[in-house]
Amino acid sequence: MNDAVVTEARRWLGTPYLHQASVAGVGCDCLGLLRGIWRALYGAEPEVIPAYTSDWSEPQGDEQLYRAAMRHLRRTDGAWQEGQVLLFRMRRGAVAKHLGVLSATGPAPSFIHAYSGHGVVESPLSEPWRRRVSARFEFPLKG
Template structure:
């Protein structure tokens, strides 16, 4: 595991217990799934690479616009979806035919794979990356080694 991967996993786990708050990104106070990734970015690199405009919980679903996927591709390194590594950012499509609108960070790989994510109604939690979650993964990214 590289230094960046170890730092991403440690930082993601440091957010555990943070309450779920839509559009928030403050460790211990509140975060949504994007806010978690933004907070990890700030811990690793400082300032965020771009301002995040207000967004609805439906993530532009009515327009069928993959806003989150494009934003991840601008700042994170795209990877093969099957190339699982600790610290990966995984992007989920929650329902067939909908836009991808959920993010998490892989904290354990293999048969007991886990990921940290901010989940509505639960807060920032570490969950098993079950088959139900795995089949929803549409993209995988890595944090850059440096910016």
């Protein structure tokens, strides 16, 4: 399963960043990337995504993205493995509002994410990024 997640995420590389979109090669944001991976693996998305702002309700302190991840993914605290979904807090005390897929572990870890101004890219999971990871999840096992 994890190999399929990384393979699908890599298919989205180069997709332009477009807030609330989820179409490979056309546009997506970080949630749109995860939505696209979900559709490739399982078919229909598990719920309709309401409109959302780029701040993810940060001023209200509402953990919308974390709650959605808890509804549809499996939280893990085990070993870091390719294919895991990384949930990021961009600063201490802020709500979690960025997602990526761990694409490589070992001495040169990396992750795939849709990043404003860059599109879907594979970035090193450097220490500044790693310390922003607030939770890790796995896609559910197929049926």
